[in-house]
Amino acid sequence: MPFDAPTLALLTVLGGLLAADATSLGQLMLSRPLAAGVLAGLAAGDPARGALVGALLETLHLGVLPVGASRYPEAAPPAVAAAAVYAATPGAGWGTVAALLLLALGWERVCGSSVQWLRKRNAALAVRPGTESLEPRWVAGVHRRAVALDVLRGAVLTFAALVAFAVLPPWIGAGDVPEGWARLAVMSVAAAAAASALRVFGTKRLPLFLLGVACGIAALVLL
Amino acid sequence: MSGGAPAVPRRALFLRSFALQGSFNYETLIGTGFAFVLLPALRAAAGGDEARLRASLARHAELFNSHPYLATVAVGAVARLEAEGAAPELVGRFKAALRGSLGALGDRLVWSAWRPACALLGLSVVLAGAAWWAGALVFLAAHNALHLWLRGWGLRVGLRDGLNVGKTLREAPLGRLGDRAADAGAVLAGFAAVLAFGQAGATGAQHALGAAAVAAGIALGFRLRWAAAAVLLGVLAAGAFLARTL
Numbered sequence: 001m002p003f004d005a006p007t008l009a010l011l012t013v014l015g016g017l018l019a020a021d022a023t024s025l026g027q028l029m030l031s032r033p034l035a036a037g038v039l040a041g042l043a044a045g046d047p048a049r050g051a052l053v054g055a056l057l058e059t060l061h062l063g064v065l066p067v068g069a070s071r072y073p074e075a076a077p078p079a080v081a082a083a084a085v086y087a088a089t090p091g092a093g094w095g096t097v098a099a100l101l102l103l104a105l106g107w108e109r110v111c112g113s114s115v116q117w118l119r120k121r122n123a124a125l126a127v128r129p130g131t132e133s134l135e136p137r138w139v140a141g142v143h144r145r146a147v148a149l150d151v152l153r154g155a156v157l158t159f160a161a162l163v164a165f166a167v168l169p170p171w172i173g174a175g176d177v178p179e180g181w182a183r184l185a186v187m188s189v190a191a192a193a194a195a196s197a198l199r200v201f202g203t204k205r206l207p208l209f210l211l212g213v214a215c216g217i218a219a220l221v222l223l
Numbered sequence: 224m225s226g227g228a229p230a231v232p233r234r235a236l237f238l239r240s241f242a243l244q245g246s247f248n249y250e251t252l253i254g255t256g257f258a259f260v261l262l263p264a265l266r267a268a269a270g271g272d273e274a275r276l277r278a279s280l281a282r283h284a285e286l287f288n289s290h291p292y293l294a295t296v297a298v299g300a301v302a303r304l305e306a307e308g309a310a311p312e313l314v315g316r317f318k319a320a321l322r323g324s325l326g327a328l329g330d331r332l333v334w335s336a337w338r339p340a341c342a343l344l345g346l347s348v349v350l351a352g353a354a355w356w357a358g359a360l361v362f363l364a365a366h367n368a369l370h371l372w373l374r375g376w377g378l379r380v381g382l383r384d385g386l387n388v389g390k391t392l393r394e395a396p397l398g399r400l401g402d403r404a405a406d407a408g409a410v411l412a413g414f415a416a417v418l419a420f421g422q423a424g425a426t427g428a429q430h431a432l433g434a435a436a437v438a439a440g441i442a443l444g445f446r447l448r449w450a451a452a453a454v455l456l457g458v459l460a461a462g463a464f465l466a467r468t469l
Contacts, residue, residue: 023247024242024244024247025241025242026241027241027244027291027292027370028367028370029338029363029367029370030363034342034345034362035359035363038355038358050355051349051356052349055358058342058345058346059415060447061342062342063445063447065330065334065335066334067335073448098455098458098459099455101451101455102455105451105455106452119249120249122248122255123248123249123250123251125246126246126255126284127251127255128281128284131281133274133277133280133281134258134277134280134281136262136280139259139262139284140259140262142246142255143255143256144245146245146246146247147246172463173459173462174459177458177461177462177463177465178462180424181461181462183424184423184425184429185454185455185458186455187420187423187424189436189451191417191419191420191437191440192416192436192437192439192450192451193419194343194346194412194415194416194440195436195438195440196440196441196444196445196447197408197412198409198412198441198444199441199444199445200339201335201336201339201408201409205406205409208406208410209410209412209441211410212410212411212416213413213414213437214413216413216414216416216421217417219351219414219417220417223351223352
């Protein structure tokens with residue numbers, strides 16, 4: 001385990017708070033991997049490595065749209081765990097990054113399912129069909145309890161992910177993958193994920209996308 | 224209170240709006256949250272009449288939905304109607320008419336254009352080699368500039384216009400803003416895709432992989448996450464196989 005107990009506790013609380021930011025409280029987008037990775041990296045001691053994993057996970061989340069009452073994978077707990085593990089493991093290379101991204105993609109589905117469970121639980125807690133009178137204290141109480149439950153849910157999921165993500169990459173031999181291969185694969189996936197965002201904006205904007213590609217090539221040549 | 228709007232606790236409504244979706248559920252959606260946000264205004268409107276307060280809370284805890292950033296439009300308008308003593312049936316019909324447009328407008332502007340464009344801006348900053356904090360800071364600042372403005376603007380026009388807020392929504396340039404954000408997002412998607420592959424350390428013929436990755440990303444679109452997982456799994460499996468055989 002690359003964390004001491006206080007750091008593990010701090011990251012668990014951070015994961016809980018960021019999970020709540022996604023829907024229940026704030027929606028300031030601190031829960032997005034790009035921000036959560038930096039915060040987790042700071043808590044784990046190496047914000048630059050946390051930022052790298054957060055940015056890679058962000059590319060994979062560009063196409064996740066919380067439109068209407070849709071059901072979607074949840075970003076914050078896996079992003080906190082993946083970024084923190086990578087930040088706290090200085091010797092870990094690109095194979096570990098690949099393993100952490102894969103684990104995060106899987107854990108995001110589990111977290112998304114837990115959000116569905118929470119919403120059903122909220123219905124049992126907060127819905128009183130046919131009621132013609134509600135106490136102000138009751139409304140405020142159930143609402144605050146629902147937010148607290150979301151924080152707790154996020155904290156539990158983050159804690160579980162921190163333990164699993166610290167143990168699994170070495171166990172599956174992620175460090176055995178040649179660095180060049182792993183880096184090429186990870187950054188190709190990130191490039192494909194960034195390109196897939198064109199579908200979010202509409203393929204009629206392909207000319208603008210190609211303009212961006214040309215600017216990117218120019219930047220690579222010039223910088 | 225300016226613009227002829229009634230005396231309602233504007234700051235409390237604004238702050239509570241950040242917890243609007245706290246009790247989101249699949250039956251009343253944000254109904255309970257809407258009642259929670261509106262509570263200070265309903266208390267002021269009831270003027271010490273506890274029965275009226277409890278009845279209005281029950282009405283507002285029923286089914287409602289909206290984009291969270293634009294929900295303050297409904298909060299402001301309903302707060303005004305309640306302060307003016309509007310009939311419950313009128314308030315109910317008004318909320319039902321408003322909720323579809325607030326959801327669609329917000330989804331199109333924020334989730335489908337502004338947020339991904341801001342995220343790509345932040346990613347481009349990271350991939351261009353800026354300091355570790357810069358990408359997240361740029362993303363959060365850009366996204367929340369619109370987010371906080373929308374919450375404040377929504378509450379203001381809701382309180383000011385009441386039942387007529389629909390006209391204000393139709394005249395606001397939110398759709399055009401979404402289109403321009405999507406335009407910028409498309410450029411940034413292409414830019415970030417190239418910069419990402421530029422970090423891959425590719426040599427010689429491997430550069431063709433970059434073009435293939437970009438084309439695959441466009442083709443896969445929303446299904447990309449499954450393909451990404453398959454690629455990462457394949458690389459890890461190949462690494463494990465090599466480690467055992469060589």
